Amino acid sequence: MNDILLNIRDYLLYDPQSPMLFSSGTFWALFLIFMPLYGLLRGRLWQMLVFVVAFSFYFYYKSSGVFVLLLGGTSLIDWTLSRLMTAPGRTRLFRKCCVALSLLTSLGILAYFKYANFFLWNLNAMIEGNFQPLDLILPVGISFYTFQSVSYIIDVYKGRVTPTRTWLEYAFFLSFFPALVAGPIVRADYFLPQIRENRHASRTELYTGLWLIILGVLKKAVVADYIAQYNDLIFQSPGSYSGFETLMGIIGYTMQIYCDFSGYSDMAIGIALIMGFRLADNFNYPYKARNISDFWRRWHISLSSWLRDYVYIPLGGNRKGTARTYINNFATMLVGGLWHGAAWKFVFWGAMHGGGLAIHKASRPWLDRLPDIWPLKALWWIVTMSFVAALWVFFRADSWEDSWLVLSGVFNDFSLAYVPAFASARMLWLILMILIILAHALPSRFHGLAARWFVASPWWLKLLLFLVVVQLVLELRSEDVSPFIYFQF
Numbered sequence: 001m002n003d004i005l006l007n008i009r010d011y012l013l014y015d016p017q018s019p020m021l022f023s024s025g026t027f028w029a030l031f032l033i034f035m036p037l038y039g040l041l042r043g044r045l046w047q048m049l050v051f052v053v054a055f056s057f058y059f060y061y062k063s064s065g066v067f068v069l070l071l072g073g074t075s076l077i078d079w080t081l082s083r084l085m086t087a088p089g090r091t092r093l094f095r096k097c098c099v100a101l102s103l104l105t106s107l108g109i110l111a112y113f114k115y116a117n118f119f120l121w122n123l124n125a126m127i128e129g130n131f132q133p134l135d136l137i138l139p140v141g142i143s144f145y146t147f148q149s150v151s152y153i154i155d156v157y158k159g160r161v162t163p164t165r166t167w168l169e170y171a172f173f174l175s176f177f178p179a180l181v182a183g184p185i186v187r188a189d190y191f192l193p194q195i196r197e198n199r200h201a202s203r204t205e206l207y208t209g210l211w212l213i214i215l216g217v218l219k220k221a222v223v224a225d226y227i228a229q230y231n232d233l234i235f236q237s238p239g240s241y242s243g244f245e246t247l248m249g250i251i252g253y254t255m256q257i258y259c260d261f262s263g264y265s266d267m268a269i270g271i272a273l274i275m276g277f278r279l280a281d282n283f284n285y286p287y288k289a290r291n292i293s294d295f296w297r298r299w300h301i302s303l304s305s306w307l308r309d310y311v312y313i314p315l316g317g318n319r320k321g322t323a324r325t326y327i328n329n330f331a332t333m334l335v336g337g338l339w340h341g342a343a344w345k346f347v348f349w350g351a352m353h354g355g356g357l358a359i360h361k362a363s364r365p366w367l368d369r370l371p372d373i374w375p376l377k378a379l380w381w382i383v384t385m386s387f388v389a390a391l392w393v394f395f396r397a398d399s400w401e402d403s404w405l406v407l408s409g410v411f412n413d414f415s416l417a418y419v420p421a422f423a424s425a426r427m428l429w430l431i432l433m434i435l436i437i438l439a440h441a442l443p444s445r446f447h448g449l450a451a452r453w454f455v456a457s458p459w460w461l462k463l464l465l466f467l468v469v470v471q472l473v474l475e476l477r478s479e480d481v482s483p484f485i486y487f488q489f
Helices: 002-012 024-041 045-087 092-127 142-157 167-175 188-197 202-236 243-274 294-298 303-310 323-339 344-367 372-398 400-409 416-425 428-442 444-456 459-476
Strands: none
Touching: 024 045, 045 092, 045 142, 045 167, 092 142, 142 167, 142 188, 142 303, 142 323, 167 444, 202 303, 202 400, 202 428, 202 444, 202 459, 243 400, 243 416, 243 428, 294 344, 294 372, 294 428, 303 323, 323 344, 344 372, 344 400, 372 400, 416 428
16 A cells, blocks of 8 residues: 555656656646546636646646746746736836836746856856856746746736736736647737636537647657657767768658647647637648748747747837848847757857848848749748758757758768668658658648548547557657657747
């Protein structure tokens, strides 16, 4: 009996070697317990809020351990300041001080954990000192919930959002577990009214949510995790493979990061929908884009729209002349690059995307005069995808130097003579890659039709599809459950 109790205790405690993931059995075991209790409390607003906030904080504890205290502290500070700044009789200066204090707290915590070593390393390089890095662990998802808290306090200050009456409502918004650790970034003006509605999910929403969960598991635990096994070989030993094999690794990672992150988003949106909450779409088939501007309208939509509204527009947007518009685009993407990671390779990634956006905007008058014919469409798609894929190398490689080694490796001993041997050794890898490309090539309406077909299908067919996906996960999984790529941000 004691052994059983010890096992249960170990199961419920945070394990840094095995953080809670949507693709893990631990999460789904707890979620199966959570949902019936949630259903019983759904009609009683305050009991439901307490229950979900408690589960969300526990979920974050299982994902990040003691750093759950940072989440609680941030929520208390921001909620208190939002109430103070909107109290009757407050002067504009007082309200600005509240905003400044909130931003200083939220961004200061983020800067300390995420960027302290980066700035100290660079300072050490300039003064040629003997620097020992700080022993810092980045809390999971801190960038996501920090951006949510920043947007909330700014929206309250500008009158776009009424502050929540209780801390519990704000904590529900900030810690909502489906979107907590890897997005989508939730906006208060979109989400808070849903809390107050307190409505049940419809039958269509329940089955649509289930469809999104199945689709997300398929993308992440089947496709992304399997093709990663080959991609990792290329990036772990840059320069050790032929040009063709290196190119396949780069293309493979391009597809892996899409399936990994969009798979997480699908699961998050699906879980929220089953609970009766709508989260904004985060991906819209980004690899269909034929220019870099369209790519950023389709990729990580919640982040790109956040950067537009809280960085690009406050900098002046496109209201202060052509040259300033390009500078604002560039500066916004630099912020986006730094948000992703504290390393020069991420700064470079953001700068290149910012430069790409500026060049595309500058070329629009010329491009708009060209005929809208399929050869040109194909050319612009190839140019865009080559640009995007090459820059993903800086995302995946372990260092700035490794990034260039991988890119230069494409031109090392490149020969199509490797194709037959590669196809023979990596047949399933190629099949999965082709399926991803075909999924992007299908008309957008097809994906909506597939979801509606699933909703209308009989229960046994839904169960069969679910069991097929589970079997695929079991057959193709690696030894350990792979964390989501965006957990590190």
